Amino acid sequence: MIARLSRRRLLWLASIGMTGVPALAHAATIDPPPDPLKLLGTDPIGLLGTSSDPETLTLEAFADTLIPGAKRFPSDVAIAGVAAGPGAVQAGALDFMRYPGTGVGALLPVFAAAVDAAAIAYAAEHGRVPDPTLPPFVGLRYPDRKAMLDGLLNHGGGEETLLWFALAGLVCLGYYTAGHLDTAEAVRRGHPGLKALGFPMPDRDGLWRFSQFSYRRKLARSHPGTTGSGQPQ
Amino acid sequence: MTSVIETADVVVVGSGPGGAIPAYRLAAAGAKVVILERGPWLETKQFSQSLRIDSYTRIVDYITADGVSVVAGNCVGGSSVVYFAAALRTPSFVFDRRDSAGRRIWPKALTRDSVDPWYDLVEETLPVAQQTWDDVPYPGGVWAAACHNAGHTCNPVPVAVDLDECTNCNWMLNGCRFGAKRSMLLNYLPAAVAHGAEIRPLHEVQTISPAVTPGYRYALTYTTVDAGDYRVPDGGGVIEARLVVLAAGAMATPVLLQRSAPLLGSMPKAVGRYFSPNGDRVSMALMDEAKVHSVLGLERSPGVAYDAFPIGKPIGSMTYDFLDGSRHVGDRYGLQQIYFPTITNILPEGTPGGDWFGPAKKHLTDRWRSWLTILAMVEDHNEGTFGEPPPTGAFIRVDSAAAVSTLSYKPSAATVRAWESSDAAVKKIVEKDGVGEHLSWSATRNYLSAHPLASCRIGDDPATSACDPSHQLRGHPGLFVTDGSSVPTSLCVNPSLTIAALAERASRGIVKHAGALGVQVDTKRTPPPGSGSLRRPR
Numbered sequence: 001m002i003a004r005l006s007r008r009r010l011l012w013l014a015s016i017g018m019t020g021v022p023a024l025a026h027a028a029t030i031d032p033p034p035d036p037l038k039l040l041g042t043d044p045i046g047l048l049g050t051s052s053d054p055e056t057l058t059l060e061a062f063a064d065t066l067i068p069g070a071k072r073f074p075s076d077v078a079i080a081g082v083a084a085g086p087g088a089v090q091a092g093a094l095d096f097m098r099y100p101g102t103g104v105g106a107l108l109p110v111f112a113a114a115v116d117a118a119a120i121a122y123a124a125e126h127g128r129v130p131d132p133t134l135p136p137f138v139g140l141r142y143p144d145r146k147a148m149l150d151g152l153l154n155h156g157g158g159e160e161t162l163l164w165f166a167l168a169g170l171v172c173l174g175y176y177t178a179g180h181l182d183t184a185e186a187v188r189r190g191h192p193g194l195k196a197l198g199f200p201m202p203d204r205d206g207l208w209r210f211s212q213f214s215y216r217r218k219l220a221r222s223h224p225g226t227t228g229s230g231q232p233q
Numbered sequence: 234m235t236s237v238i239e240t241a242d243v244v245v246v247g248s249g250p251g252g253a254i255p256a257y258r259l260a261a262a263g264a265k266v267v268i269l270e271r272g273p274w275l276e277t278k279q280f281s282q283s284l285r286i287d288s289y290t291r292i293v294d295y296i297t298a299d300g301v302s303v304v305a306g307n308c309v310g311g312s313s314v315v316y317f318a319a320a321l322r323t324p325s326f327v328f329d330r331r332d333s334a335g336r337r338i339w340p341k342a343l344t345r346d347s348v349d350p351w352y353d354l355v356e357e358t359l360p361v362a363q364q365t366w367d368d369v370p371y372p373g374g375v376w377a378a379a380c381h382n383a384g385h386t387c388n389p390v391p392v393a394v395d396l397d398e399c400t401n402c403n404w405m406l407n408g409c410r411f412g413a414k415r416s417m418l419l420n421y422l423p424a425a426v427a428h429g430a431e432i433r434p435l436h437e438v439q440t441i442s443p444a445v446t447p448g449y450r451y452a453l454t455y456t457t458v459d460a461g462d463y464r465v466p467d468g469g470g471v472i473e474a475r476l477v478v479l480a481a482g483a484m485a486t487p488v489l490l491q492r493s494a495p496l497l498g499s500m501p502k503a504v505g506r507y508f509s510p511n512g513d514r515v516s517m518a519l520m521d522e523a524k525v526h527s528v529l530g531l532e533r534s535p536g537v538a539y540d541a542f543p544i545g546k547p548i549g550s551m552t553y554d555f556l557d558g559s560r561h562v563g564d565r566y567g568l569q570q571i572y573f574p575t576i577t578n579i580l581p582e583g584t585p586g587g588d589w590f591g592p593a594k595k596h597l598t599d600r601w602r603s604w605l606t607i608l609a610m611v612e613d614h615n616e617g618t619f620g621e622p623p624p625t626g627a628f629i630r631v632d633s634a635a636a637v638s639t640l641s642y643k644p645s646a647a648t649v650r651a652w653e654s655s656d657a658a659v660k661k662i663v664e665k666d667g668v669g670e671h672l673s674w675s676a677t678r679n680y681l682s683a684h685p686l687a688s689c690r691i692g693d694d695p696a697t698s699a700c701d702p703s704h705q706l707r708g709h710p711g712l713f714v715t716d717g718s719s720v721p722t723s724l725c726v727n728p729s730l731t732i733a734a735l736a737e738r739a740s741r742g743i744v745k746h747a748g749a750l751g752v753q754v755d756t757k758r759t760p761p762p763g764s765g766s767l768r769r770p771r
Contacts, residue, residue, distance in 0.1 A: 066590040067598075083592045101287030103462075103632040146591055153590075153676075162297065162637075165677060168590070172579035176598070177284035184283070197575065197601040200543055207282050207410060209400035210370075213545045215531060218366045219377035220387035223553035229356065230363040230391045231322040232553040232567075232726070233345075 054135040055112040056094060061138045062115050063093035063171040065145040067193075077134055080142035086192035088175045096174030104170065111167050114160075122148040182206075238446055241267040242752045244453055244474035246438045246489070249311020250733040251716030252480030253417040253425065254355075257767070258740035259478075260428035262754040264747055267431050267472060269455055271463075271481070271626075272308035274434035277418070280408030284574065287633075289315075289407045296484055296628055298640035301510050301617065302679045305482055307463075309434050312482070313416040313729065314408045316683075317547040317571065318393045320361040321726035322352050322734075326558030326565065330612070330722055332697070339721050340693050340702035343735075351734040358767055359415040361730070362396050364389035364549070370401055371533055371541035373549015375520060375605055376570035378529040380552045383665040387552045390569065393729075394546065401545045406574050424767040435460055438489060439625055441477065441712070442496035448751065449473040450711050456625065464630045475750045478743065479706075480716035480736075483508065483685035484638060485627030487699075487718060490689065490706070492622040501707045503699040504689050508617025508640060510682030512566065512723040514609040514652045515573070516659055517581055518669035522603055528666045542604045547572040548727075555658060556725055563651040566611040567725045568659060573606055580674040580681070589676035597672075605669065609655035613723045615687055617642040640688075642680065684728050689718035691735075703746075704739040711750060715739050 060078035069087020071079045079089055098105050112135075119137035122144065123130050130139025137145065152164045173179040175193035178186035184206035187194050202208050225233045242264040245256045252268060260266045273291060281288040292308035293315050306312035325345035330338050355361075362368075369377065369389045380387035398413035405414060412419065426432065436455045444452040452473045459465035479486050487505035494500035525531050526538035533541060551569035558565070578601070583594030620639035623629050628636040644652075656673070663669035674681070691714075692698025695707055704719055706712045715736045717728055724731055748754045 067595055068592055083595055087595065096286070099286065101285065101290075146588075149590070150588070168676075169579060173286065173576060176575040176578035177286075179284055179286040182283050182285050196595075196599050197578075198540075199575070202282070207400075208402040208404065210402065210544045212533070213370045213401040213541075214367055215369075215371060215374040215533060216367045217374070219369075219374050219531075220381035220385070220550070220552075222388045223386040226388055226553065227322075229361075230388060231352075232324045232388075232556045 055109055057138045058112040058115050058135045059094055059097065059108065060089045061135075061145060062149070062167060063088040063174070065142070065149050066168055066171045067091075067093075067175045068142070077138055080145065082142050085196070088171050088193075091175040091191060091193040092178065092180060093171045093174035096178075096180040097170050099180035101180070102170065104166070111163070114163060115167070118152060119148060122151070238452070239470065239472045240446055240449055241265050241472060241474050243267070243476045243478060243747060244269060244451075244472055245478040245480060246453070247271075247311060247480035247482060247485070247716060248309050248417065248422060248432060249306060249480060249482065249716060250313050250417060250421075250729060251482075251719070251736050252311065252478060253313075253421040254733060254736040255478045255480070255713070255715050255740045255743055256430050257421040257425040257428070258737075258744055259747060259754070260425045260430040262744045262747070262756065264744075264752050264754050265429065266425065267433065267474075268425070269436040269438050269453070269472075270309050270311075270432060270434050271437040271458070271485070272306070272311075272434060273460055274309040274432065275314075275408060277408075277410065277412040280410045282402065282404045282407060282410055284576065290633060292408055293406060294636055296636045296638050297679065298638040298642060300642035300644075300679060301640065302677065302681050303484055303510070303638070303685045304681075304683045305484055305685065308408075309432055310417040310422060314418060315406050316416075316729055317405050317727070318414050319548045319569070319727040320356065320359065320391045320393045320730045321551075321567075322349070323724045323726055323731045324556045324558070326556075327612070327722060327724055329558070330562075336694065338692065338697075340691055342702050348731075348734055348738065351738045352730065354737050355730060355733040359393045359420055359733075361391050361393050361415075363391050364396070368396055369549040370545020371539060372545060372572060372605055373570045375525060375529065375531065375539055376607065377550045378531055379662050379665070379668055380550075380554075382529055382668065383662040385552050385554045385662060387550050390548050390551050392546065392548065399546060403543055403545055403547060403572055405547050420767060437626055438481070439492065440496055441489065441493040444473040446473050449475055450750075451477045453477065463633050466625075475752055476711045476743070476747050477713070479712065479714045481627065482716055483688045483718035484640070486714060486716055487619050487688040488622045488627045488639070490699075491619065497709060499708055501695065501699040503697055505619035507615040507687045507690055507697065507721075508619065508642065508685065509613050509615045509687040509723045510617070510642065510680055511684030511686050511728055512609070512611035512613040512648070512651065512725070513680070513682040513684055514611060514655055515571075515580075515606060515674050515681060516609070516656055517604055517606040517672050517674065518659075518663035519597065519600060519672060520603045520605050520663075520669040521667060524666065524668040528668050540602045542572065542602050545572070555655075562612050563647060564654050565725060566609050566651065566655045566658075568655065568662075569608045569610070569727075571606055571608040575601075577674075577681075580676045581672050582675040585670065585672060605663065607659050607663075609652070609659065610684075610723065610725050610727070611648070611651035611655050612725060613648040613651065614645045615722065616644055616648065617688065619688065644680065684717070686717045686720045686724070686728060687722060689714045690721040691719050692721055703742045704735075705746075711746065713739060713743050713746075715743075
């Protein structure tokens, strides 16, 4: 288990990424995953996209802690269910992590192991007993999951912080940008994150243009020292 | 004379404003110019409107350092392709700035008055447009109205945009799909090519060393990189030059020089020191739609006051009230309305002083269209220093667009106080009469900057400046630095126009220097300020 990552370790991981990821990306094209756009059309709150392997559960629980959503089904253990509507998991956080374009697929087992190792340390320190039938992080209740990530992301020291932010960044990019999907298609098909934002719809050709964009009114006095070309002095 | 090594009169490293402008001026004067650019060469129709991770990251680098994270362009045209096109002149008090010992930081020769003619030339060449209130998008209107409500003035921001062609789509980070943003791809670079300059994309310069061919001073080694994965080298070469213009950007120029120091024999101490993130500080407001209507009097359609954060050009309005030389250094800053793509949505706290993740943040996200982000640009104190250079490149590429730099940035107490001052000013404006709620961008302890500067700066004092006032690297004749790294301090405004104006000013001297080195240039064809825009080849 990797409880702490040194800079050397991180760079070593990066070097794995440099050599291993393109090969993995290539391999992924041989047996492509289901088209996430199709899932969006039929499964707007992500009922279909679950798995019970420990790595997936841990990464889903991590994603749900950052951007929580409703449980997909009553026995859903990865999603804590502290918020209504779809959260990061339903928005495809794991699809994004595994999307070849992110280039981090080879690191995900390490990420998941690091999260679970941190959960064991957190549980020991705070006198918690995670559900032994689940991966350690998944076995924590939401307040503990959140407190643990607060410690790692906001109060942690050392260079391993980079790892936690990288993983948090993946989750957020999945939700806020649908980073594994073309945006025009993702918006049209109701990607949960973009829908929650109220991301505008593109024109029919898939491009954005706003013909109405301005109040078209003078709304403040200009600075008295403004030059003739609108510049500060 | 024959040589088995490729030669050129001038090699320009980097093709952003700092590289494209000297490249054009030198090529127009008759020099053989080769431009080596680390990133790919995309044309207008190739720019996407997509947040898919492998679209915009082809041309944008996200560089993480110790204490600061930097967004920078990585393509032909450099940051001018991905920037938000604010075209502002640096206020006069910045040029007159003194260090803690009371010494002037900028060269004596540089004042706002002396640079104004070069600003004129750049504004005419790009060209720059002056937005009217009809051109300012809704978020800029809300900021202006909030400033007015709080007793402040607010101006439309001049932009390097063709306002007739602009669709206000808000995809500037991806490069402009409509050819409306006046990046280097639309002016200086095609003009340089028309005069014979050659642009080589996907060429990353690794070292600069003495040349072996008589008459040539510098040899540049480069690797070529795979267009699909910039981590993968797929070739390399050497090119010798009589004169070098270094404009790889403030995150790369000092690193290249550090790596070259053993080869060149010496390096000014200031190379890789005095880095400034331009004092960038982003915070935001969650606007109260009802108050925007009742207090600010705004309504964009029946029953809708604002609800338009993603609509428009990213930069619309700015208050100049705090750009006042009579104020204390820590209280002088530009406060500018700006839109950031949702890739930055991780950063805001969910509630004032609260968490940036979890249920409260999700609730904030649901009101995204009522957000208003504000960029403060304060006067920082040049606290960044680069460590030992990585084996290749400017940083370690962890992924195609994600990189780790050796830069370390620890803001001084004075810089932190300046940010506290700008935060307080923004809060006072957006919370007046409850029109909004001020929120910090708190997710990362790294400061975020899109404006890296000063890591190889010009100045009069050799102890604190890597380059002399002509932009020549001290101790290395014929090696000039003309990108953001040469800018001495934070500017209180977006830096692109100043980088370009300084590059125009430097180009005049560089062309003359090229002539003195035996390059066949017509120095009379080097335009004086105010002489007009790009000239076609004769």
